[in-house]
Amino acid sequence: MTSTSVRRHRxxxxxxLLAALVATGVGYAAVTDSAQAAPPQAxxxxxxxxxxxxxxxxxxxxxxxxxxxxxxxxxxxxxxxxVDFQVTTGRMPLSAPAVQAPRKTPQxxxxxxxxxxxxxxxxxxxxxxxxxxxxxxxxxxxAEGGELFRTNCAQCHxxxxxxxxxSDGKYAPTLMNATPREMVEAMLTGPQNMPNFPxxxxxxEKKQAIVKYITDNLQNAAAPGGLALGSYGPVTEGVFIWxxxxxxxLLAAVWIGAKVR
Amino acid sequence: xxxxxxxxxxxxxxxxERAPISSLAKANLRKIFPDHxxxxxxxxxxxxxxxxxxxxxxLTIWFKPSMIEVPYHGSYAPLDxxxxxxxxxxxxxxxxxxxxGLLIRQIHHWAxxxxxxxxxxxxxxxxxxxxxxxxxxxxxxxxGSMIMIGLLEGFAGYSLPDDLxxxxxxxxxxxxxxxxxxxxxxxxxxxxxxxxxxxxxxxRLYTFHVLLVPGILLALVGLHLVLIFYHKHTQYPGPGxxxxxxxxxxxxxxYTAKAGGFFFVVFGVxxxxxxxxxxxxxxxxxxxxxxxxxxxxxxxxxxxxxDGMLRAIPPGWETVIWGHTISWNIxxxxxxxxxxxxxxxxxxxxxxxxxxxxxxxxxxxxxxRNAPTRTALGVMAITFYGILVLNGANDIIAQMTSIxxxxxxxxxxxxxxxxxxxxxxxxxxxxxxxxxxxxxxxxHGRESGQVLRLPHGEFIEIHTPISDTEKAVILSKVDVPVIxxxxxxxxxxxxxxxxxxxxxxAKWSRFYFGDNVAKPSAAEIEAAAHHAHEEHDHEVEELTExxxxxxxxxxx
Numbered sequence: 001m002t003s004t005s006v007r008r009h010r011x012x013x014x015x016x017l018l019a020a021l022v023a024t025g026v027g028y029a030a031v032t033d034s035a036q037a038a039p040p041q042a043x044x045x046x047x048x049x050x051x052x053x054x055x056x057x058x059x060x061x062x063x064x065x066x067x068x069x070x071x072x073x074x075x076x077x078x079x080x081x082x083v084d085f086q087v088t089t090g091r092m093p094l095s096a097p098a099v100q101a102p103r104k105t106p107q108x109x110x111x112x113x114x115x116x117x118x119x120x121x122x123x124x125x126x127x128x129x130x131x132x133x134x135x136x137x138x139x140x141x142x143a144e145g146g147e148l149f150r151t152n153c154a155q156c157h158x159x160x161x162x163x164x165x166x167s168d169g170k171y172a173p174t175l176m177n178a179t180p181r182e183m184v185e186a187m188l189t190g191p192q193n194m195p196n197f198p199x200x201x202x203x204x205e206k207k208q209a210i211v212k213y214i215t216d217n218l219q220n221a222a223a224p225g226g227l228a229l230g231s232y233g234p235v236t237e238g239v240f241i242w243x244x245x246x247x248x249x250l251l252a253a254v255w256i257g258a259k260v261r
Numbered sequence: 262x263x264x265x266x267x268x269x270x271x272x273x274x275x276x277x278e279r280a281p282i283s284s285l286a287k288a289n290l291r292k293i294f295p296d297h298x299x300x301x302x303x304x305x306x307x308x309x310x311x312x313x314x315x316x317x318x319x320l321t322i323w324f325k326p327s328m329i330e331v332p333y334h335g336s337y338a339p340l341d342x343x344x345x346x347x348x349x350x351x352x353x354x355x356x357x358x359x360x361x362g363l364l365i366r367q368i369h370h371w372a373x374x375x376x377x378x379x380x381x382x383x384x385x386x387x388x389x390x391x392x393x394x395x396x397x398x399x400x401x402x403x404x405g406s407m408i409m410i411g412l413l414e415g416f417a418g419y420s421l422p423d424d425l426x427x428x429x430x431x432x433x434x435x436x437x438x439x440x441x442x443x444x445x446x447x448x449x450x451x452x453x454x455x456x457x458x459x460x461x462x463x464x465r466l467y468t469f470h471v472l473l474v475p476g477i478l479l480a481l482v483g484l485h486l487v488l489i490f491y492h493k494h495t496q497y498p499g500p501g502x503x504x505x506x507x508x509x510x511x512x513x514x515x516y517t518a519k520a521g522g523f524f525f526v527v528f529g530v531x532x533x534x535x536x537x538x539x540x541x542x543x544x545x546x547x548x549x550x551x552x553x554x555x556x557x558x559x560x561x562x563x564x565x566x567x568d569g570m571l572r573a574i575p576p577g578w579e580t581v582i583w584g585h586t587i588s589w590n591i592x593x594x595x596x597x598x599x600x601x602x603x604x605x606x607x608x609x610x611x612x613x614x615x616x617x618x619x620x621x622x623x624x625x626x627x628x629x630r631n632a633p634t635r636t637a638l639g640v641m642a643i644t645f646y647g648i649l650v651l652n653g654a655n656d657i658i659a660q661m662t663s664i665x666x667x668x669x670x671x672x673x674x675x676x677x678x679x680x681x682x683x684x685x686x687x688x689x690x691x692x693x694x695x696x697x698x699x700x701x702x703x704x705h706g707r708e709s710g711q712v713l714r715l716p717h718g719e720f721i722e723i724h725t726p727i728s729d730t731e732k733a734v735i736l737s738k739v740d741v742p743v744i745x746x747x748x749x750x751x752x753x754x755x756x757x758x759x760x761x762x763x764x765x766x767a768k769w770s771r772f773y774f775g776d777n778v779a780k781p782s783a784a785e786i787e788a789a790a791h792h793a794h795e796e797h798d799h800e801v802e803e804l805t806e807x808x809x810x811x812x813x814x815x816x817x
Contacts, residue, residue, distance in 0.1 A: 143341045150425060150547045154555040159425065159546050164556025165656040169665035172556060217339045224357070225367055225539030233426065233555075235654045237540050238562025241374040245534060246382060249305050249375070250298075252526045256519050257298030 043118075050119025053112055057093050066123055071097070078189065079126020080117035085185035087113045091192075099169045100192050103177070127188040127198070134204060135180045137212035145213030148206055152197065160231035161218040166193055176219055180211045294516050295496035295509035299386045301523060305379035308527040309372045310482060316369040317471065323359050325351040326421065326467030328460040337544050345423075345548035348463045352422035352543055367535035373415050374540075375531060377563040380408050388609075388639050391627035392495045395620065398610040400488045405607045407481050410474060412563050417470040419541060419561055423463055426541075428549025429558045432457065433571070437595035440588045458551060495626050498737030500730050504625045557657055566646055569653030570594035573673045616769045617741055630699070631738045633692030634773040637685045644684040648676050689776075696778035699735045702727050704781055704789040726790075738780045744770035 054066065061072030068074030075082075086092035090104035108116065117129060150159070156172035158164045163174035170193050175183070184207050190196025197207070221228070229236040276282045294300075327347035333340050335350070336357045355362035384404060387393055393401035416434070420427040435457045439445045454461030493507050502508045510516065546555065560568050571594045578590040605612075613635065614620075629636040651658065652673035659666035706724035713721050727735075746767035747757045757763070781789070 142339050143343050146339050146547060147343055150550070150553045150555070154425075154547075154553065156556050158557050159555035162557075163660065165659035165666050167665070168667055169659075169663070171660065171663075213339065221545070223539060224544075225363060225542055226537045228539050228542070231542070231545065232657055232660075233557050234541070234559045234561045235557075235565075235657045237374065238565065240534075240538060241371070241378055241562065245371070245375060245530070246305075246378050248530050249379070249527060250302075250382075252523065252530070253301040253305070254298040256523055256526070257296060257301055 046115045046118040047122045049112075050115035050117070050122075053108070053116050054119055057107075058116075061094070066120065075120050075123065077124035077126045078120060080121040080129045081127040081185040082189040082191065083117040083120045084113060084129045085182055085189060085191055087116060089182060100171060103173060127185075130181060130184045130188070135184060135208070135211065137180070137208050137215070140205065140208040140212040142209070142212055142216060144206070145209030145211070146217065148202075148210050149213045152202070153210065156194075158231070158233075160221065160228075161214055162231050175214055178214070180215060183207075183211050183214060289490070290513035291511045292490070292493075293507045293509045293511055294494050295502075295507055297497055299390075300494065301520075302379060302383040302386050304520060304523055305527055306376055306383055307482065307486075308524045309376035309379055309531070310478065311524070312372040312528060312531055313369060313376060314475065314479075316365050316372065317475070319365045320355060320362075320369060321471055323351060323355045323362065324348070324421070324467075326464045328423070328458070328463045340544065340547065343548065346463065348421060348423040349543070349548045352424070356544060364532075364535060367538075367540050368531055370419070370540045371535045371538075372531050373418060374561065374563075375527070377408070377411055377415060377561075380404070380411060381563075384408065385639070385643075389629040389636055390495070390497075391623065391632055391635065393610040394623040395610075395614065396622050397488070397492055397495075398614070400485060400492070401610050402607050403481050403485050403488070405603070407478060407485070409603055410478060410481070414470060414474040414478065415561055415563055417466050417474065420466060421463060421470060422541075422543045423549050424541075424543040425546040425549050425553055425555055426543075426558055427546075428458070428551070429554055430560050430564070431462065431549075432551070433568075437591055440591035440595060442587045442592065445592075458549070493624065495624050497626050498628070498734050500733040502625060502733075502737075504623065507624070557660070559654060559657065562650070565653035566649040567595065567599060567653070569649035569651065569655075569673065570598055572655060573649070573652050573670060573677065575674075613773075616766065616773050618744055618766070618770070619741070625737060628734070628738070630692040630695040631777075633689045633696070633777070636692050637688040640688040641681040641685040645677065645681045648673055648680060693776055693778060696738075699738070700778055700781055703732065703735050703786060736780065740777065740780050741774045743767075743774050 054062075055064065058066075058075075061069060062075050063069045063072075066075040083092075086101070087108055088106055088110075090106045091101035093107055094101050095104070106113075120126075121128070149161075153161075156164055156166065157175055158172075161175035164172050166172060172194070178186075186194060187197040187202065187207050187210070188199070199207075221231070229240060273283060277284075325347045329347050330344050331347055331350055332342055332344050333350050333353065334342070335353055337353055340353065352366075355366055357363070387401065387404065416430070420431050435449055435453060438449045438452060441448060449457070452462070452465070453459045454465075494509075496502050496507060496509065499508070547553070559565070571591065574590045574594045576590060578588075578593075580587045580589065627635075652669060655666040655669040655673070658664065658669055706726040709723045709725045711723045713723060715721065744763075744767050746764045747760065749760060750756055
């Protein structure tokens, strides 16, 4: 039998399809298993690699055993979700001491982030990185998400998720670039000045509803009224009327009032 | 054609037999108005008001002023099933399910912003040109009252939809009312029909917004216009314009065309803005729930100065008397200061009249530079107001510039005391400088940039005399005499009656007019002209003479 004839065998297609399905199923199960497990079943190598990265990049402020120093908080028990949020959004490592860590280009590759998260998670139990199914919003209620958003989030992040100023230069960042995973991780861990909303007080389904409201209604906001002027409220409307509005009418008045000889 | 004229004539006669239409039209249609673009600012406000009335009627057809809670099941999905007041539900209905509703809502709201902004720009023109002086003090008071009432009307209007943003504003106003010592809480309960928010406020506000206040505004607008007709319009100084004439064009056809056209421009610009720029996206704010709030909650711009004042006052300024707290930190910025500001605003014509002791009528406008203290006071007031408006938006500015809003608040607390006086001094010096320049222009003409070297080596610059129009404008300046303080006693040693008041007035008079640069007298102008003439002749003489004598001079 030549290889061509094997490929041409009637059953070959079926066998390949079955094999592919099995592989996908097993692979998917493996992936979801590892993500859902709390604490995550990270390999010892990952923990070791994470420890190495931690000592190089984080220990200066967080302490050699992540116990915290004057310059940075302790990380024992903050969980993998916290590490994933802070490092994938580029907030950590901090480029310079400031009232708040700004979002910037991530400094670590996804593998390095996983290793760091594994190391920090190994120090003490904390919120795990949410799995893809945790982030599914297909069953979530959009209107309920809006209600929860206005009750819990809008007071700092503004009604349109554009962010807002807090005291002494602190701020709630805009939600326009946040991914569903970042949103859920932020709610679970309460980074920077944000309070945390553990699943005991805000169940996962409600978090999903909020995520749905942000992704479907705020990040892709329809603008039935036209230009939204940044959704900052009446201040930008006032600036508009005093510049473009009154400006246009003054020009018209000068035009009409001009002497015609 | 002749038939039409005949029939029209008959109709007019029939009308005239019953009311004096023809004679009224004859007397008023040919009334002369002076021409200047700045005389059209009030028209913007008037036309915005008409737009507000028209669009407002459309909105009342659909709006339900009720605080009864209903679940929403309209076409805006993100609020589906959410409980809300009928007022908010009907405002959503206007925005999404009524044909043209959102456009009309946006026209109405943008026109409201135009109305307030145009009234204020118009007021600046009136103030800086001294058009509020006798006999127009009453019209100034009417205009100022309209700004104050317009502010309340605007607040009522944007609060009616009962959305999350405006609900926060209503809560602040409820707090300000509560801060009134002794009666505050009772008054708040009286207005809201019980505890905040209750269920009476929106229906009450609705009556206030669509019936009471527009009625008052309409009456005031009518009175304002009648008084303009009665007083005749003021005019800017210029050749042939005096305090006893009006130089311009007749109402019909020139101003009917110009004003009619301008109405369509204002309407067009408002509709254009309303079609392309969102205002007050109530659907995005959500319904008002007392335990919710959004970051960057702001009032419409004309309330901003009040918010800025509230935000600037340091916390903790309170007195506790017999277990009752008086919150000065809310009462003073929320009610006392706006009260003082509006009293000063409305009273200004009378204050200035007292200082000048002037009882003449003024129909010729002042150039702002010729009333430097008034102009400086105006700029000072604008600076004061502007700082408050900025502080009202301190959180938005903080967000956009990354400057902590605590710094902006402190900047306001210090700046509100420091910057207005600086603005006053700078503006006054600037005006006095312009007066000196005017005097110089009148006496010596304009520097032409042509420099001549005379044969004997002297350099002179040729000055060209200014035009007659410019001369007339500069000469329109009225030198207001500074009132001198009387001696303490007369020659018989009798104490001058009312000494203290007269001294105070003399002091204010010197403050207002003491530094004014005197307009050159006729003799001075004559002398200057003579001098220039002589010099010019002299130059020409020397030049021609020089031309002949060059070799001789060179050999010297």
